Amino acid sequence: MQVPLIQLQCGVNSYDWGKIGKSSAAAKFAAATASSDFSIQEEKPYAELWMGTHPSLPSKDLETQGTLLDIVQDNQALLSKDIADRYGNKLPFLFKVLSINKALSIQAHPNKKLAEQLHAKDPKNYPDDNHKPEMTIAVTPFDGLCGFRPLAEISHFLRNIPSLRKLVGGEEAENFESTVKGQETSDKEEDQIANKKALQSAFTKLMNAEKNTLASATEELLQAAKSEGASFAGSGGPSNDGQELADLVIRLNSQFPGDIGLFVQFFLNYVKLDIGEAMFLKADDIHAYLSGDIIECMASSDNVVRAGFTPKFKDVDTLTTMLTYSYAPISEQKMSPVDYPYATLDAKAYSSNSSVILYDPPIPEFAVVRTALNKSGAKATFDPIQGPSIVLCTKGKGTISVGPKKEMIEEGYVFFVGATAELVLESEIDGDDGEGFVTFKAFCEL
Ligand SMILES: NNC(=O)[C@@H](O)[C@H](O)[C@H](O)COP(=O)(O)O
Ligand SMILES: [Zn+2]
Numbered sequence: 529m530q531v532p533l534i535q536l537q538c539g540v541n542s543y544d545w546g547k548i549g550k551s552s553a554a555a556k557f558a559a560a561t562a563s564s565d566f567s568i569q570e571e572k573p574y575a576e577l578w579m580g581t582h583p584s585l586p587s588k589d590l591e592t593q594g595t596l597l598d599i600v601q602d603n604q605a606l607l608s609k610d611i612a613d614r615y616g617n618k619l620p621f622l623f624k625v626l627s628i629n630k631a632l633s634i635q636a637h638p639n640k641k642l643a644e645q646l647h648a649k650d651p652k653n654y655p656d657d658n659h660k661p662e663m664t665i666a667v668t669p670f671d672g673l674c675g676f677r678p679l680a681e682i683s684h685f686l687r688n689i690p691s692l693r694k695l696v697g698g699e700e701a702e703n704f705e706s707t708v709k710g711q712e713t714s715d716k717e718e719d720q721i722a723n724k725k726a727l728q729s730a731f732t733k734l735m736n737a738e739k740n741t742l743a744s745a746t747e748e749l750l751q752a753a754k755s756e757g758a759s760f761a762g763s764g765g766p767s768n769d770g771q772e773l774a775d776l777v778i779r780l781n782s783q784f785p786g787d788i789g790l791f792v793q794f795f796l797n798y799v800k801l802d803i804g805e806a807m808f809l810k811a812d813d814i815h816a817y818l819s820g821d822i823i824e825c826m827a828s829s830d831n832v833v834r835a836g837f838t839p840k841f842k843d844v845d846t847l848t849t850m851l852t853y854s855y856a857p858i859s860e861q862k863m864s865p866v867d868y869p870y871a872t873l874d875a876k877a878y879s880s881n882s883s884v885i886l887y888d889p890p891i892p893e894f895a896v897v898r899t900a901l902n903k904s905g906a907k908a909t910f911d912p913i914q915g916p917s918i919v920l921c922t923k924g925k926g927t928i929s930v931g932p933k934k935e936m937i938e939e940g941y942v943f944f945v946g947a948t949a950e951l952v953l954e955s956e957i958d959g960d961d962g963e964g965f966v967t968f969k970a971f972c973e974l
Contacts, residue, residue: 532606532946533930536596536918537561538577539585544839545630546575552627553577553667553821557920560940561590576824579623579918579942579970584655584830587942596944600916606946608914610974615828621894623918623970624824625667630783632817633838634673634792635847637662639811642850643831653841654831659811662826663863663889665896665968666801667922670820673796675813676855679712679723682730685794688762691748692791695737696730704730724853731795732848735835737788746786753777761794773798780818780837789816789836797858804898806863808889812852823922825970827893863887868897870911877906880959884908897969901926902959910951915973917945919953924965926955937967945969 540558555574578585581597588595600606601617637660646654686693686701693701707726711719753760753774760770780790809815835847868886880903888895899908925938930949945951955965
């Protein structure tokens with residue numbers, strides 16, 4: 529049987545929001561093993577490197593040019609029987625690198641039930657019948673809008689940003705404020721139901737703002753952002769950094785002039801992730817990523833319901849009705865990675881402060897391990913798992929071995945590792961600025 533270690537050639541797409549030319553990590557990684565007819569065009573945006581079996585951009589065996597999908601369908605043992613039985617003969621996850629130059633759409637991904645309905649009704653815009661919970665790990669500093677803010681923050685902005693209040697409507701804003709007042713953080717079910725109903729009503733009103741009203745409200749908002757600086761949006765407010773919010777309004781307006789998204793940010797948490805920090809988004813959680821290079825892993829689906837910050841198909845009614853309207857502080861969006869207990873570091877790895885970190889979201893389809901080996905010869909040996917993995921190198925170089933097969937791996941290289949393989953990663957370089965040879969491994973095991 530073939531040694532379950534296959535080097536992949538992965539495709540990159542060019543959504544508008546991608547970083548341009550060689551500044552895109554997704555483009556650079558794709559170019560590392562692309563065929564000769566691919567070259568990075570200086571003026572072109574490159575958004576997402578896809579690694580996996582999803583048919584919209586299938587990864588290939590670099591050597592044979594066969595698709596990974598065909599390979600695992602012909603050899604179920606590479607997935608493990610349990611996983612093939614549960615998810616069909618394909619990878620349960622889709623692994624990506626995103627290089628974000630400007631805002632992604634204001635979006636949410638439908639849960640399984642809604643995904644099946646949308647796919648049946650409109651397969652062109654909803655290509656999958658699967659949910660798409662996703663996790664994001666920052667490779668460079670990242671910022672984004674994720675999940676509804678704590679309700680007191682939304683009330684604060686409705687009181688202190690006249691243009692926002694105008695779009696939501698005085699009566700609607702009144703209803704929201706009076707409903708949530710005093711029970712913003714109540715854990716009583718009836719309070720939370722009332723809060724979510726009021727939030728959905730106010731947010732839906734905002735998302736359906738009339739065109740002319742939006743145009744004049746945008747003028748007023750920009751005026752305030754430019755003139756009020758640090759006291760913008762009501763000083764002493766939740767973000768207590770009016771200047772940061774004002775800058776964000778100006779930045780987003782330069783990308784999507786007059787877009788409703790400019791006002792959505794006062795309903796959503798503004799999240800910043802440092803390198804190595806991560807967050808998890810359940811199905812139906814609203815978000816809009818704004819900038820940075822990230823590793824993204826998700827259940828295998830390409831279903832996106834969009835409502836702003838995009839030239840693509842928007843489906844506002846579906847978005848405003850599908851959301852969970854759960855609200856929480858940013859801290860609850862972030863994940864707390866832990867040391868991965870099923871890998872052994874050798875002495876060189878230990879002495880060079882190497883690490884193997886696990887990002888494990890509360891869903892069965894995937895988890896991701898980040899390995900940093902910071903000295904030449906440092907080694908990490910992974911216990912065999914009953915499931916498939918995809919390994920990407922984002923920095924430096926080393927070797928990747930499964931049993932007798934040993935391959936070179938360097939920045940941009942991607943490998944598929946089959947079930948039950950004993951994987952060994954070894955660095956070929958010292959870590960100059962702290963980290964030497966960095967890889968991310970997405971995997972699924974039941
Ligand atoms: N949050 N990130 C994602 O869901 C990515 O995996 C999606 O592929 C992008 O959101 C798609 O972006 P567009 O809305 O199509 O411009
Ligand atoms: Zn998303």
